[in-house]
Amino acid sequence: MRYYFEKYPQDAEKVVINIKGAFKHGTGPTGSPEAIRASVEQALEGLGGAKAIDIFEMARVDPDTPVETSIKALAELVKEGKIGGIGLSEVNADTIRKAHAVHPISAVEIELSLFTPDPLHNGIMEACSQLEIPVIAYSPVGRGWLTGSFKSLDDLSPNDFRPKMFDRFQPEVFDQNYKLAEAVEKIAQSKGLKPAQVAIAWVARQGAIPIPGSTNIERVTLNSKLLELTDEDMEDLRKAQETFPVAGKRYGGAHEKLLNG
Structure with missing residues (x-):
């Protein structure tokens, strides 16, 4: 990131940089004032002044x-000018309201897709709407389920981390979950x-900002x-979700406990 903005400084004001931190792999989130300040300072050091947070x-x-x-x-870090705003990730509606009461929240990042419509029903989207907080939706294509790029576990690379990490890719539920992916693909094909x-x-229609990830240039475009x-499209998709319910937790294991759901 620093390299890019040093090479193309004219782009610095064209984008909004949302940096995630205050988390140590292996131990989990670090929300103490000292840990948060250290995380922000580390991010600033990494940017080297080429772009603000x-x-x-x-x-x-x-x-x-x-x-x-x-x-x-x-x-306090906003007041000092070290960050422009505060974001939250994987928080429930109650946490959003508590946080916003202390300082206005600039964005809430959640998982939202046809495979994970939970925020539409658990109060998260409602809270963000009431408080006028933008919602950033990660994994809008259901961690690859909705790309049409695989139909069985054998289609995934042996090095693919998803079967090792996510419940929804386990052999006992894979075929069930593929049914929804297949239904969405048929709807897509009917529209070319x-x-x-x-x-x-679909995610954008819910009022969220989808942030799909890809390493393929054509797919990014x-x-x-x-x-x-x-x-009519939305109704067809609703019926598909109702007919083919998704099996398995979003993460499973220790990661599931950190979702603040």
Whole structure:
């Protein structure tokens, strides 16, 4: 990131940088004031002044630190000009309201897709709408399920981390989950589209900002063109979700416990 903005300084003001931190792999979220400040300083050092931190986002909520304490520490960093705003990730509606009461929240990042519509029903989207907080939706294509790129576990590389990490890729539920992916693909084909385009458009229709990830240039270009879905399309997708329910937890294991759900 630093290299890019040093090479193309004219782009620094064209993008919003949302940096996730306050998290140590192996031990989890670190929400103490000292840990948060250290994480922000580390991010600033990495950027080397080439770009400001527009939003600093706690990657998860520290279960050992009240969220109000963490937000107060981040608010001090906003006041000092070290970050432009505060973001939250994987938080429930109650946590969002508690945090926003301490300092206005600039963005909330959650998993939202046809495979994971939970935020539409658990109060998260409602809270963000009421508080006028933008919602950033990660994994809008369901961790690859809605790309049409695989139909069985054998289609995945032996090095693919998903079967090792995520419940929904386990052999006992794979075929069940593929049914929804297949249904979305058929709807996409009827419109002359790729399933990922339909999946991303569905997320945007919910009022969120989809952030699909890819290392393929053609796919990045395709995913960047936001399409419109009709009410009829939305109803067809709703019926597909109802007919083919997703099996398995979003993460499973220790990671599931950090979701603040």
